[in-house]
Amino acid sequence: MIRQSFVDQKPTLYLIATPIGNLKDISLRAIETLETVSVVFAEDTRNTLKLMSHYQIKKPIKSYHEHNKKEAALLVLNHLNNGESVGLVTDAGTPAISDPGYDLVLEVKDLYPVVAIPGATAFVTALIASGLAPQPFTFFGFLDRTESKREEELNRLSGLPHTLIFYERGDRVKQTLASVLKTLGDRKVVLAKELTKQFETYYEETASKLIETDINEKGEFVILVSGRDNETLNSGDMYQDVLDYVKLGYSEKDAIKKVAKDYKVHKNEVYQTVVNKGGIKQ
Structure with missing residues (x-):
């Protein structure tokens, strides 16, 4: 499936990033989009009202959060079906990043354009x-x-x-x-x-x-x-280290060679350890 956001003039769901702290951390495009949508759905309507009042934007604000997302999704679709574009914001930052939004995108994306308005992310x-x-x-x-x-x-x-x-x-x-x-x-x-x-x-x-x-x-x-040192894992458990190297993208064969080198043992010893532990299940 190919989705193009701006080819057809259809009502659109806009995912609008808002400031994570300083109210100036908002893009001109985000302000413009808040001004042009018909309605804004927000995780916390009080926070969003403060933001929109700061920028003198007057739009209806409705609630969309983790506990009402099914019912609110129907309201969003009703607006879109009526030809009205909708904005979605969270308390702070970018919608769907550890905040509500993902489920709504799944509901809407095959029916109407979904457009992200990028901005601050903590x-x-x-x-x-x-x-x-x-x-x-x-x-x-x-x-x-x-x-x-x-x-x-x-x-x-x-x-x-x-x-x-x-x-x-x-x-x-x-x-x-x-x-x-x-x-x-x-x-x-x-x-x-x-x-x-x-x-x-x-x-x-x-x-x-x-x-x-x-x-x-x-x-x-x-x-x-900080990430784990990729030079050598050497946790003291050869089998676990083989599994960890496989997680890092090594083939099973190369992981066994790497562990043998780390522990300064023959690769057959590592191989036998893997076999005795039941092999590598992915």
Whole structure:
């Protein structure tokens, strides 16, 4: 299927990025789009009203959030069916990035154009100023609230050499750091908060030291964790290291060779270890 956004003059769903802190962090195109759509659907209508009042934009604002998204999607489709273009915004940043929006896109994209109006995104803002490698990176969003599931999610990411990026509430950030330390090791971590605001702050240390650091836990954080060293994994478990190298893109054969070199053993020993563990299941 090919979708072209601007060929037909059809009512359109616009995904409009809004400021993540400083109200000036909004594009001219975003302002223009807010002025031209018939109605704006917002995660928090109060926040959006403040933004639109600041720019003297008067449009109907309706609610679209995680708990009413099915009913709200029908309202969005009704507007589109009536020939009215619709804007979607979140509390801050870009719709569908750890915020409602993805499900609405799936509902609309095969019926009407869906156009993204790019702008601020917290994790990109934090990444480029963090001092950690900006590419490759893996953005995960919010980890699970429960410790066991959170650690399962982190374990699945443990073999990646990518900078890992998460969102977290301030009152849970120390718990998440403890899970990072337990599953990923004592890696370098950067915590970013109040981005683009007056008190924008970056905390930069190893996970263990940040756990002991006095952190202002108010608000939300971006957590950035350095990737695993790709030169040698050598966790002490040859089988696990083979699996991790396969996750990194090595073939099974090359992963076995790499682990044999890391451990200074014959590749047949590593191969036999893999066989005894049940092989590599992908």
